[in-house]
Amino acid sequence: MAYAEFAYLYDRLMEEMPYPEWLDFLSQCWSKYGKPRTLADLGCGTGSLSIPLARQGIEVYGIDLSDDMLAVAQQKGAEAERHQPFPAGGSVAWLQQDMREWSLHRQVDAVISLCDCLNYLLEEEEVAQTFQQVFAGLNPGGLFVFDVHTPxxxxxxxxxxxxxxxxxxxxxxxxxxxxxxxxxxxxxxxxxxxxxxxxxxxxxxxxxxxxxxxxxxxAYPMAWLKRQLQQTGFSEVEMYGDFAWKSVTKTTQRAFFVARK
CATH class of the missing domain: 2.20.25.110 (S-adenosyl-L-methionine-dependent methyltransferases)
Known part of the structure; x- marks a missing residue:
């Protein structure tokens, strides 16, 4: 998708998005599984999660397909750091890459993809390919945390x-x-x-x-997504519903997956 004009409207239109709830869910993940030192944010958009994560002292790679989204993110990140420098270990590097083919010069401790980014993958093969790239990009024991809109x-x-x-x-x-x-x-x-x-x-x-x-x-069946993660090689795969540590049901709107390499 070409977000050229939309990129500059995105934050205005998404003011009601539950970014604090996403960050809280991630904080609970860190408490349960361990806080990462390095992290890739797939589909980072304008950096509304990448920047607060860098503020937590995490070295973040913000990855998005849209140059325009990344231009907005880079501006926001620079303004945030001028206002208050990131703590030791905290930083953001912005990279224009396709989540199906992304790669870094190193493996990272965690990969996230939130705000239903994976729903934009319209073929099963694309989902499987993205899972494989994530698995390859994670350190052993690393976490993959993502959410999707349900059917x-x-x-x-x-x-x-x-x-x-x-x-x-x-x-x-x-x-x-x-x-x-x-x-x-x-x-x-x-x-x-x-x-x-x-x-x-x-x-x-x-x-x-x-x-x-x-x-x-x-939207893909939850059981199919879990099976694809397991077939990719993730040893632990958990599913949760609607920002809470509760089971996914037929009426879950947003499903969260936490998978460990």
Missing amino acids: YQLEAYAEAQPFFLNEDDVAYIWTSELDAERCEIEHALTIFVSDMERGSSNTGSERFRRVDELHVQR
């Missing part, structure tokens, strides 16, 4: 759509169409954003520009 959540989106936002500086219309056979959903967003959002110097009447985005996600 239940995609069905809920299709039933509840369309969605609307209407605020002074930004508005959108969001429609969704579900391919039930593949459990694949297409999100079409038409966004109208004030020309002042990116600091336009236009002193005349306020104008809005239109941005069109198309996002496609696929």
